[in-house]
Amino acid sequence: MRHELLIDGFVITSDNSAAIGEKLQDVVYAPDSITAKFAARVALLEQWAAGSEPQAVLLHNFSGVEQWNAYLAGLTELFAEAETVLPPISGSTETNMPTLQSGIAVTMIGKQNRDLAPAESLRWFVYGVPLVGEEVLTKTDQIADLGLIRKAFDSAVIERIWPVGSKGIAQEAALLMDRHVEVSADLDLNCSGGPATCVLLGVNPANKERAQRYFGKNLFLMEFK
Incomplete structure (x- = not known):
């Protein structure tokens, strides 16, 4: 579901994914890098829909520290496929509690740079x-x-x-x-x-x-x- 937010020319978009990944109890098995790429894909397309380009990416990793690098690889692959510059990436990882299913959210902060035709x-x-x-x-x-x-x-x-x-x-x-x-x-x-x-x-x-x-x-x- 789209939850785009526009504040003073800045566009904030996000997407998340749960129970999709490489954990035994995930509902859909997929490589962690692919899971991250498709979550980020939605957020990137919503940036473009708003006439914006992402300036920063926040990665919220609920799966565990072992998944961080794979998720990062998925984001890198996405921006390479989109033939656009990979913005700076920050975020956090759940390290206190082990989780039985994968969970990830990607948030992008962008700046409007394109006028939209009606x-x-x-x-x-x-x-x-x-x-x-x-x-x-x-x-x-x-x-x-x-x-x-x-x-x-x-x-x-x-x-x-x-x-x-x-x-x-x-x-x-x-x-x-x-x-x-x-x-x-x-x-x-x-x-x-x-x-x-x-x-x-x-x-x-x-x-x-x-x-x-x-x-x-x-x-x-x-x-x-």
Whole structure:
């Protein structure tokens, strides 16, 4: 669930993950570095959605001291994939109590540096496919590519981005437009987007065909009614 906070031009975003990792009682097994990468992915995409770039990252590690380096590696990998600078990272680790399941939270503090076009003025697409659980690990070719998104921003192929969360594409479209909307696309509109495996992209109408060529088969046109 999105809980973005805006204070005097600073944007604070966060995401967390529980019972996903390498502990015996975790519900979903995943390498700790991957768990951290996808938690940070959501926070980074929410920064971009607000027209912001992260200036600092806080890592909250409830899993134990042994997991810190793996979590740090996941954050480093994420920013490398996004082809953007890794900000300074600080945080804390639970060392007093052993935990039976993994737990991590990532908070990013950023500064707005991009003007946002009104949502109603853009053509909107879904980029990537909504995936959850094990699908995130097995269907990586269907996940929105952060590096492509970053380049699309920098070359004005896209104007805005909006990550899809656990309530699905239809709910995020309503939040984006700030009103009830009926939307159609060649995807499951109510399926959870998991760790933002898909995103909504706002495109200047003049760049519609350019965006379709750029993103290829994992780009789906949205129609609003």
